[in-house]
Amino acid sequence: MRVVGIETEYGIVDPDEPRANPILMSSRLVQACRAGAGDRTARWDYGGEDPLQDQRGFRRSRAQATPDLLTDAPEFDESAGEVTLRRRRGSWEDPAHLNAVLANGARFYVDHAHPEYSGPEVTSAHDAVVWDRAGDAIAFAAAQRYAADEGTRVDLYKNNVDGKGASYGTHENFLVRRSTSFDDLARRLTPHLVTRQVFAGAGRVGLGQFGEAAGFQLSQRADYMEAEVGLETTLRRPIVNTRDEPHATRDRYRRLHVIIGDANLFDVATFLKIGTTSLVLAAIEADDERLDTLELAHPVDAVQTVSRDLSLRERLVLADGDQASALEVQRALLEICRSYATDAGDAAVIARWEGVLERLATDLFSAAREVEWVAKLQLLGRMRARHASPESPDGLPWHDARLAAMDLQWSRLGDGLATRLAAAGQVERIATDEEVAAAVATAPQDTRARLRGGIVAARPDVVDAAGWSTVVLDRETDHGHLEVVHLDEPLAASHPLLDALMAG
Amino acid sequence: MAQLNAQGQPYEDETPEPDAPAPAPAAQASGDALDDLLAEIDGSLQVNAEQFVRSFVQKGGQ
Numbered sequence: 001m002r003v004v005g006i007e008t009e010y011g012i013v014d015p016d017e018p019r020a021n022p023i024l025m026s027s028r029l030v031q032a033c034r035a036g037a038g039d040r041t042a043r044w045d046y047g048g049e050d051p052l053q054d055q056r057g058f059r060r061s062r063a064q065a066t067p068d069l070l071t072d073a074p075e076f077d078e079s080a081g082e083v084t085l086r087r088r089r090g091s092w093e094d095p096a097h098l099n100a101v102l103a104n105g106a107r108f109y110v111d112h113a114h115p116e117y118s119g120p121e122v123t124s125a126h127d128a129v130v131w132d133r134a135g136d137a138i139a140f141a142a143a144q145r146y147a148a149d150e151g152t153r154v155d156l157y158k159n160n161v162d163g164k165g166a167s168y169g170t171h172e173n174f175l176v177r178r179s180t181s182f183d184d185l186a187r188r189l190t191p192h193l194v195t196r197q198v199f200a201g202a203g204r205v206g207l208g209q210f211g212e213a214a215g216f217q218l219s220q221r222a223d224y225m226e227a228e229v230g231l232e233t234t235l236r237r238p239i240v241n242t243r244d245e246p247h248a249t250r251d252r253y254r255r256l257h258v259i260i261g262d263a264n265l266f267d268v269a270t271f272l273k274i275g276t277t278s279l280v281l282a283a284i285e286a287d288d289e290r291l292d293t294l295e296l297a298h299p300v301d302a303v304q305t306v307s308r309d310l311s312l313r314e315r316l317v318l319a320d321g322d323q324a325s326a327l328e329v330q331r332a333l334l335e336i337c338r339s340y341a342t343d344a345g346d347a348a349v350i351a352r353w354e355g356v357l358e359r360l361a362t363d364l365f366s367a368a369r370e371v372e373w374v375a376k377l378q379l380l381g382r383m384r385a386r387h388a389s390p391e392s393p394d395g396l397p398w399h400d401a402r403l404a405a406m407d408l409q410w411s412r413l414g415d416g417l418a419t420r421l422a423a424a425g426q427v428e429r430i431a432t433d434e435e436v437a438a439a440v441a442t443a444p445q446d447t448r449a450r451l452r453g454g455i456v457a458a459r460p461d462v463v464d465a466a467g468w469s470t471v472v473l474d475r476e477t478d479h480g481h482l483e484v485v486h487l488d489e490p491l492a493a494s495h496p497l498l499d500a501l502m503a504g
Numbered sequence: 505m506a507q508l509n510a511q512g513q514p515y516e517d518e519t520p521e522p523d524a525p526a527p528a529p530a531a532q533a534s535g536d537a538l539d540d541l542l543a544e545i546d547g548s549l550q551v552n553a554e555q556f557v558r559s560f561v562q563k564g565g566q
Binding site for chain 1 (some may be wrong): 524537538539540541544545549553554555557559560561562563564565566
């Protein structure tokens with residue numbers, strides 16, 4: 001059991017006006033989301049974020065930070081304790097209403113020029129799938145309301161590249177023990193992050209950051225990984241990101257921020273991405289030295305090597321001079337991680353992991369119901385073949401715009417090709433539609449998200465704002481100040497004051 | 505602006521030549537379900553795939 005969460009930045013397009021301002025559209029989308037929720041949303045509390053803290057132990061000065069790193073408001077305040085008081089502020093904060101804290105514990109907001117859904121904290125790979133799909137449903141419902149209210153359409157895409165050089169992220173967050181050395185963590189996790197693309201990749205038409213070469217590759221993000229370790233998320237993106245902003249008790253926890261992953265529309269891909277990474281982290285926390293045998297000689301190069309190897313047979317050079325394919329590295333990680341499966345959820349991850357690796361190794365397309373890039377390759381391969389002729393026996397070449405269009409349309413919320421494949425019964429599901437529908441309105445019950453979402457749902461009238469580790473109350477008191485309820489323990493799903501307020 | 509996802513648009517018949525080679529390796533799996541979907545997609549893509557791809561421009565994010 002580990003606390004995890006997924007953040008998704010969606011691509012956003014007005015199909016009738018491709019040059020429409022994406023920041024404006026995103027902020028209207030957040031407004032539409034808020035309108036759809038009635039009054040059951042809250043503002044975001046910027047009080048306690050510190051995006052300039054680096055996992056390696058030093059802090060970057062604000063003057064040296066690029067503007068995109070400044071995700072907090074100027075008033076950084078590291079106050080601790082259960083409930084503290086805060087002076088009442090003016091209404092200057094978030095005047096454009098670019099944020100909404102939702103009843104399911106998530107944050108829906110504008111990040112750079114994209115709408116982003118940051119899912120609530122969950123404790124299993126299964127629940128990560130449930131609240132990730134809930135995010136897609138929330139975003140899509142907001143887009144429909146936007147269209148109805150504004151009379152213009154907006155399409156959302158759950159992908160990571162536009163094929164013109166831009167990339168936007170789908171980030172995973174894993175709570176890990178502070179006592180584990182960050183250098184060990186980065187070194188031992190890297191082989192997994194490099195090779196897990198074989199089951200977690202969403203597939204991409206085009207090679208290179210601008211799609212400058214024709215072809216198909218496993219991963220959306222591979223061509224944008226340019227460093228092994230670093231703080232940046234928007235340029236020189238690293239395989240292991242060092243942002244140290246735990247949103248939790250700093251001396252107990254790190255929040256590992258994984259930015260290499262693709263946005264996934266396939267449940268099994270999301271399930272394995274979260275579940276396997278969580279288990280590898282357990283092995284790292286246990287200081288399992290077997291992991292060291294898998295260290296790669298050239299991890300950044302290997303990200304692209306794996307992504308472009310549709311045969312899954314290419315050998316990667318290991319740090320000790322040996323060689324192994326991505327599947328072999330994964331197989332070895334699976335064997336190590338068997339020792340760290342502690343509950344039924346972990347056992348389900350191990351079983352699925354083993355099965356998918358087996359299917360990928362024996363008959364690639366037998367994994368098409370589970371592995372997103374394989375399903376995309378299959379569908380696009382069939383489209384190519386439909387257009388085969390004596391002059392072009394291979395059918396459509398990979399540079400044909402129809403294939404690039406299908407790649408984009410794959411991820412459109414609502415009517416995208418992945419959604420249509422699922423409707424045709426071609427995609428295996430981990431979470432039921434009923435579970436997802438419930439998660440749109442309800443927070444996970446086993447983390448502090450229960451408190452954040454629960455108070456927003458039950459008593460929005462007393463909530464001034466909420467953040468990952470705070471709920472700010474605004475109610476009649478003798479002292480006349482705002483009350484900041486501190487939720488620094490992510491697994492603490494109850495709090496006397498909030499529970500009493502929720503009970504009414 | 506051309507829409508690619510529109511359902512029920514006129515379908516441009518692009519039936520392969522009778523002596524077309526066997527489909528790509530993907531063909532063995534889940535044939536029938538994919539065939540229907542592919543026919544639909546093919547119909548919508550004939551409108552203007554190139555323009556659709558060109559107009560999909562995003563700002564960089566994280």
